[in-house]
Amino acid sequence: xxxxxxxxxxxxxxxxxxxxxxxxxxxxxxxxxxxxxxxxxxxxxxxxxxxxxxxxxxxxxxxxxxxxxxxxxxxxxxxxx
Amino acid sequence: xxxxxxxxxxxxxxxxxxxxxxxxxxxxxxxxxxxxxxxxxxxxxxxxxxxxxxxxxxxxxxxxxxxxxxxxxxxxxxxxxxxxxxxxxxxxxxxxxxxxxxxxxxxxxxxxxxxxxxxxxxxxxxxxxxxxxxxxxxxxxxxxxxxxxxxxxxxxxxxxxxxxxxxxxxxxxxxxxxxxxxxxxxxxxxxxxxxxxxxxxxxxxxxxxxxxxxxxxxxxxxxxxxxxxxxxxxxxxxxxxxxxxxxxxxxxxxxxxxxxxxxxxxxxxxxxxxxxxxxxxxxxxxxxxxxxxxxxxxxxxxxxxxxxxxxxxxxxxxxxxxxxxxxxxxxxxxxxxxxxxxxxxxxxxxxxxxxxxxxxxxxxxxxxxxxxxxxxxxxxxxxxxxxxxxxxxxxxxxxxxxxxxxxxxxxxxxxxxxxxxxxxxxxxxxxxxxxxxxxxxxxxxxxxxxxxxxxxxxxxxxxxxxxxxxxxxxxxxxxxxxxxxxxxxxxxxxxxxxxxxxxxxxxxxxxxxxxxxxxxxxxxxxxxxxxxxxxxxxxxxxxxxxxxxxxxxxxxxxxxxxxxxxxxxxxxxxxxxxxxxxxxxxxxxxxxxxxxxxxxxxxxxxxxxxxxxxxxxxxxxxxxxxxxxxxxxxxxxxxxxxxxxxxxxxxxxxxxxxxx
Numbered sequence: 001x002x003x004x005x006x007x008x009x010x011x012x013x014x015x016x017x018x019x020x021x022x023x024x025x026x027x028x029x030x031x032x033x034x035x036x037x038x039x040x041x042x043x044x045x046x047x048x049x050x051x052x053x054x055x056x057x058x059x060x061x062x063x064x065x066x067x068x069x070x071x072x073x074x075x076x077x078x079x080x081x
Numbered sequence: 082x083x084x085x086x087x088x089x090x091x092x093x094x095x096x097x098x099x100x101x102x103x104x105x106x107x108x109x110x111x112x113x114x115x116x117x118x119x120x121x122x123x124x125x126x127x128x129x130x131x132x133x134x135x136x137x138x139x140x141x142x143x144x145x146x147x148x149x150x151x152x153x154x155x156x157x158x159x160x161x162x163x164x165x166x167x168x169x170x171x172x173x174x175x176x177x178x179x180x181x182x183x184x185x186x187x188x189x190x191x192x193x194x195x196x197x198x199x200x201x202x203x204x205x206x207x208x209x210x211x212x213x214x215x216x217x218x219x220x221x222x223x224x225x226x227x228x229x230x231x232x233x234x235x236x237x238x239x240x241x242x243x244x245x246x247x248x249x250x251x252x253x254x255x256x257x258x259x260x261x262x263x264x265x266x267x268x269x270x271x272x273x274x275x276x277x278x279x280x281x282x283x284x285x286x287x288x289x290x291x292x293x294x295x296x297x298x299x300x301x302x303x304x305x306x307x308x309x310x311x312x313x314x315x316x317x318x319x320x321x322x323x324x325x326x327x328x329x330x331x332x333x334x335x336x337x338x339x340x341x342x343x344x345x346x347x348x349x350x351x352x353x354x355x356x357x358x359x360x361x362x363x364x365x366x367x368x369x370x371x372x373x374x375x376x377x378x379x380x381x382x383x384x385x386x387x388x389x390x391x392x393x394x395x396x397x398x399x400x401x402x403x404x405x406x407x408x409x410x411x412x413x414x415x416x417x418x419x420x421x422x423x424x425x426x427x428x429x430x431x432x433x434x435x436x437x438x439x440x441x442x443x444x445x446x447x448x449x450x451x452x453x454x455x456x457x458x459x460x461x462x463x464x465x466x467x468x469x470x471x472x473x474x475x476x477x478x479x480x481x482x483x484x485x486x487x488x489x490x491x492x493x494x495x496x497x498x499x500x501x502x503x504x505x506x507x508x509x510x511x512x513x514x515x516x517x518x519x520x521x522x523x524x525x526x527x528x529x530x531x532x533x534x535x536x537x538x539x540x541x542x543x544x545x546x547x548x549x550x551x552x553x554x555x556x557x558x559x560x561x562x563x564x565x566x567x568x569x570x571x572x573x574x575x576x577x578x579x580x581x582x583x584x585x586x587x588x589x590x591x592x593x594x595x596x597x598x599x600x601x602x603x604x605x606x607x608x609x610x611x612x613x614x615x616x617x618x619x620x621x622x623x624x625x626x627x628x629x630x631x632x633x634x635x636x637x638x639x640x641x642x643x644x645x646x647x648x649x650x651x652x653x654x655x656x657x658x659x660x661x662x663x664x665x666x667x668x669x670x671x672x673x674x675x676x677x678x679x680x681x682x683x684x685x686x687x688x689x690x691x692x693x694x695x696x697x698x699x700x701x702x703x704x705x706x707x708x709x710x711x712x713x714x715x716x717x718x719x720x721x722x723x724x725x726x727x728x729x730x731x732x733x734x735x736x737x738x739x740x741x
Contacts, residue, residue: 014172014468017164020461024337026327033319035334038160038512041168045505048168049498052175056494063740064187064490074193076202076595 108281155515356449661723
């Protein structure tokens with residue numbers, strides 16, 4: 001369930017990236033100097049950091065690690081010609 | 082002698098020398114842990130930990146565009162640049178590292194892969210997929226390498242102007258100093274840079290590359306923060322800088338163009354026109370008679386790329402800027418901006434200009450001084466379609482090489498998590514500076530004396546001009562090191578990956594039938610790195626004046642993006658076949674070549690080509706980045722042809738999809 005929630009949140013973030021609601025607002029400034037659209041997208045970057053952090057914590061694939069003993073030297077699959 | 086007393090350009094040179102020396106030291110230090118094997122040379126024995134991995138991957142991914150180009154793009158296109166490039170990259174790059182990078186690392190370690198083509202050869206059961214992929218990957222990478230060397234040489238030339246007037250004189254027929262007078266010449270600067278990169282790659286291979294990229298990322302972060310702070314201070318503070326944009330170019334703070342924006346533009350343009358007319362009637366024309374330093378900055382040389390744009394200053398601004406140099410700066414050019422951008426760094430301080438933070442009188446005196454930028458809309462579709470560009474990182478050969486250096490799959494976690502944040506830390510300040518530059522006035526003169534609609538206006542000059550206005554050689558030197566770090570940081574990994582591809586995918590596979598010894602691989606790898614470095618340097622000197630190389634580079638990202646379906650299909654879709662892969666590559670890259678040739682024929686290959694293409698039948702209002710249709714075409718071809726052809730053998734499916 002948590003995997004679906006996190007990946008769903010990432011999908012939602014990608015959708016919310018399209019902030020058409022700020023697209024013509026040049027008056028609103030965040031902290032007195034940041035254009036609201038820029039501030040919003042800085043927020044998107046921070047949210048991406050947090051969500052990908054959660055994805056790494058809770059959704060990390062289990063079968064990725066390879067022990068040194070399982071590592072092979074490269075040989076073309078099917079053998080050399 | 083105090084550092085500040087050094088001749089113009091020398092402090093910047095010493096900062097650059099210090100940076101290059103640090104790179105060599107890193108290379109030498111890496112030899113102390115070098116194991117003398119090919120695996121150690123090409124992938125650092127897969128022993129790089131999470132912190133170094135995040136720094137090196139970030140340093141390799143970010144090019145000079147992150148510092149220099151982002152400010153210029155924001156100056157040209159406004160605040161939307163952050164969303165369409167930086168925040169999209171934050172989301173998509175991390176996804177690529179999560180879904181592709183960690184998985185490829187795992188397969189790479191398990192089966193001993195050192196190049197992408199080795200993986201695809203096995204996965205697709207195609208011994209000759211490299212015949213198609215190798216030239217594509219190499220050709221997509223070469224323009225970047227050449228542009229990198231070109232940028233490094235030009236940047237050093239600009240940063241060191243005036244440093245050695247007796248050693249490297251550049252005088253016109255009348256004996257007057259030209260723009261590059263006293264600067265380190267292009268051939269020498271590029272030779273030194275490529276030699277330094279070659280040296281540490283030769284010495285330490287992938288480990289030295291990772292260390293160098295780690296250093297680069299740290300320099301990146303320092304440059305971004307320091308430049309942001311000093312520029313804001315110069316403009317009277319953060320709030321004041323943005324206020325000026327609201328007043329003169331409000332459309333730069335949005336993606337849309339409203340009726341109000343248009344009205345403000347017309348009003349400001351009328352004020353500017355009236356000001357110019359008054360200036361023509363009463364102004365003293367710019368002259369060299371004063372004999373001041375500004376004279377040395379007049380564009381009279383033949384250096385490449387950016388010089389032309391110095392000739393396009395608006396009449397009033399030109400007089401003011403050059404006149405300011407003559408009357409205000411005394412002996413010798415004061416601080417010139419570093420980086421390629423500052424090649425157009427004329428003296429911008431006018432008579433009577435205050436140096437301190439503030440310029441609080443700008444409001445009263447600024448009417449008519451700034452030529453407003455013509456509002457330009459960024460459509461929602463364009464903004465959305467930019468999300469396809471960052472998919473390119475999944476197929477960068479040099480990034481693949483760095484992924485393989487990871488100690489474990491878990492090492493990727495920190496990279497996936499912090500990458501969006503690091504992008505934000507670099508891009509946000511540079512974007513803000515670019516937006517401020519549209520409406521920045523210092524001493525009653527525009528800091529950027531041209532607008533995007535002027536012929537030959539060069540957006541790459543914007544950051545350099547902003548930094549030049551600080552009159553601070555330390556910040557200029559730091560920016561020079563930052564831009565150089567960005568350029569060299571990508572270049573080293575590209576040299577190494579091309580050397581690895583030549584060794585493994587060409588010589589080992591086709592000449593030695595995959596039976597090279599470890600010692601032979603190491604020797605050939607090092608020799609090919611030399612060959613790639615030399616070829617790149619010579620090509621740069623030959624192609625220095627060839628403009629198509631600039632246009633071509635814009636399309637390279639799209640080319641790598643078009644290969645994204647190939648790698649994602651190979652990793653996650655067991656039904657994907659060899660013929661589906663061939664069809665995907667041919668469809669995606671073929672469509673890109675079609676778009677490139679079409680745009681080149683329409684606009685001329687030497688002209689900067691708009692990297693947007695209209696969707697079929699929908700007209701120019703529905704334009705997207707080329708990567709969008711290229712990725713879609715590649716995906717459609719991959720799925721369709723894979724379903725129509727024989728599935729992979731069971732042994733291949735078991736090898737790559739053991740869980741299922």
